[in-house]
Amino acid sequence: MFDLDNTIYNYEPCRLAAEKAFFLYAHSVAGVRINESKKAFNSARTRVHARVRGASRHDRRLYFAEYLRVLGLKCDPQFIIEANNHYWFAYFEKMKLASGIESFIIKARLKNILIALVTDLTIEIQYRKLLSLNIYSLFDFVVTSQETNLEKESGQTRFSTVWFIGDSKQDFPKSFPADNISYILSPFSHLKENNKAFKIENYYELNKSLDRTK
Numbered sequence: 001m002f003d004l005d006n007t008i009y010n011y012e013p014c015r016l017a018a019e020k021a022f023f024l025y026a027h028s029v030a031g032v033r034i035n036e037s038k039k040a041f042n043s044a045r046t047r048v049h050a051r052v053r054g055a056s057r058h059d060r061r062l063y064f065a066e067y068l069r070v071l072g073l074k075c076d077p078q079f080i081i082e083a084n085n086h087y088w089f090a091y092f093e094k095m096k097l098a099s100g101i102e103s104f105i106i107k108a109r110l111k112n113i114l115i116a117l118v119t120d121l122t123i124e125i126q127y128r129k130l131l132s133l134n135i136y137s138l139f140d141f142v143v144t145s146q147e148t149n150l151e152k153e154s155g156q157t158r159f160s161t162v163w164f165i166g167d168s169k170q171d172f173p174k175s176f177p178a179d180n181i182s183y184i185l186s187p188f189s190h191l192k193e194n195n196k197a198f199k200i201e202n203y204y205e206l207n208k209s210l211d212r213t214k
Contacts, residue, residue: 002139003166004119004126007186008101009133011167014094021090022064022083029079032071040070055146058121060087088125092132098187100203105138107210116141123147172197 005011023037032040044066049057056062064083068075105115115138119126123144130136163182164172167189183197184206193199200206 001116001118001162001164003168003171003186004117004129005121006167006188007098007165007171008117008135009095009098009129010188012188014091017094018087018091021086025083025086026067029082030071030073036071040067043070055120055122055144060084088128092128095129095132097133097135098203100205100207102135102138104203104206104210105135107207109138109140111210113210114140116143118143120145167191 002008019038019041022041023032023034026032026037027034041063044063047066047070048059048062052062061080061084064080064087065075067083068079108115117130117139119142121144123146126144127136127142130139130142136142162176163184165184165186166172167186168191172183185191185193185197185199187199187201187203189199191197191199
């Protein structure tokens with residue numbers, strides 16, 4: 001069971017590039033200085049997360065609408081849509097598939113191992129990421145939090161025997177009905193390896209583990 005963001009690809013360079021594109025856009029059309037724009041954007045994101053639940057709390061369009069409110073500006077649908085376009089165009093341009101992950105998934109599929117992708121955020125954006133990375137056909141199941149109206153930490157997704165591969169604690173449920181469970185930290189995770197989860201440098205490392213499976 002794979003996470004998507006910061007597991008299939010490195011999230012941080014994409015986020016930085018996307019936010020930079022937005023800040024430049026806001027400066028060009030509204031004259032907002034970059035430093036002021038950063039503070040307003042961070043404040044807007046915090047407000048949206050405090051007010052909204054489910055997948056919509058990650059919708060950047062809500063961030064941009066709240067951003068205008070933080071700055072005391074009136075609602076501007078054109079600004080919000082264009083800001084969203086600039087943000088995601090820069091984001092997708094920066095995305096790069098993690099080293100070795102494609103060969104690992106293909107090898108797993110050849111061994112008849114089911115591959116699931118379980119991810120937060122809206123279905124439109126997550127599907128666009130899969131299309132941009134050209135890996136949409138590698139997964140047997142793709143589930144977004146928008147489809148279930150639940151975030152991953154709810155623990156409502158169920159499989160029998162799993163490898164959980166992700167970058168954050170919500171990717172690893174505290175309890176799960178399975179006989180054999182492995183918790184694997186992605187190469188981009190900031191979490192430290194422990195007796196429950198081990199970290200990989202790249203996905204080629206997991207090929208040997210697959211060789212030991214029946």
